[in-house]
Amino acid sequence: MSGAILNRRRLRVVEMFGPTLQGEGPAAGCPAVFVRLADCNHACGPCDTRYSWDWKTYDRATETRYAAPQAVSSWVLARAPKLVVVTGGEPLLQQEALIPIAEELAANGKIVEIETNGTIVPYPELTTHVNRFVVSPKLTSMFDAPLSRRIKPDALVAFTETGKAVFKFVLANRADVDAVAGLQEAHGLAPIWVMPQATSQQDVLDGMRDLAEVAVEHGWNLSPRLHILLWGDQRGR
Numbered sequence: 353m354s355g356a357i358l359n360r361r362r363l364r365v366v367e368m369f370g371p372t373l374q375g376e377g378p379a380a381g382c383p384a385v386f387v388r389l390a391d392c393n394h395a396c397g398p399c400d401t402r403y404s405w406d407w408k409t410y411d412r413a414t415e416t417r418y419a420a421p422q423a424v425s426s427w428v429l430a431r432a433p434k435l436v437v438v439t440g441g442e443p444l445l446q447q448e449a450l451i452p453i454a455e456e457l458a459a460n461g462k463i464v465e466i467e468t469n470g471t472i473v474p475y476p477e478l479t480t481h482v483n484r485f486v487v488s489p490k491l492t493s494m495f496d497a498p499l500s501r502r503i504k505p506d507a508l509v510a511f512t513e514t515g516k517a518v519f520k521f522v523l524a525n526r527a528d529v530d531a532v533a534g535l536q537e538a539h540g541l542a543p544i545w546v547m548p549q550a551t552s553q554q555d556v557l558d559g560m561r562d563l564a565e566v567a568v569e570h571g572w573n574l575s576p577r578l579h580i581l582l583w584g585d586q587r588g589r
């Protein structure tokens with residue numbers, strides 16, 4: 353792909369950081385770099401990255417900057433970890449500009465993981481270069497909005513059909529367990545990771561203990577929030 357094409361569309365980026373460790377989901381514990389993109393189509397109360405989308409509280413001009421796809425690719429390729437986590441915000445809001453980045457990174461042997469809230473159908477041109485979508489539909493304890501706003505069945509089907517999707521849920525209470533089981537049954541979601549809604553080390557540990565039996569009972573995977581256990585709620589880790 354030519355440099356001219358690579359630079360045609362810019363991304364609104366919040367931060368790029370690493371090497372560090374992926375803290376959540378199937379790649380938890382793996383060395384990784386992170387690319388966090390701006391803006392989100394949700395407004396979750398307990399969101400721990402509000403600085404990526406909450407422009408009533410944070411200044412968008414201060415928190416974000418434009419970056420050419422080539423600059424993002426070069427930054428990632430200059431770092432050792434094979435795993436690249438593209439996150440947000442909701443990164444698929446900028447999926448067209450992500451295509452040349454994912455293509456370049458995949459061509460250079462990187463593993464491209466995209467974290468998404470699962471409401472936007474991924475383009476096939478992007479999916480081709482992605483190794484894994486970590487799809488995290490929001491329950492009411494995260495995002496107090498109608499089901500039709502939080503859960504997009506057509507998008508969930510599209511992610512499942514990529515053959516590259518895993519589903520990750522943040523749980524805060526017993527009702528959330530039933531909600532995940534209901535979504536699993538209604539949309540055939542698999543495999544599933546669950547993790548506690550927690551931003552302190554003690555709350556992560558307590559939440560994981562609470563979820564352990566539930567995970568075993570339902571055949572779900574239990575995810576830590578390793579970055580919090582290791583470094584607290586520190587930004588950029």
Ligand code: SF4
Binds near residue numbers: 392440
């Ligand atoms: S979908 Fe994710 S990034 Fe967006 S508001 Fe919810 S928790 Fe935050």
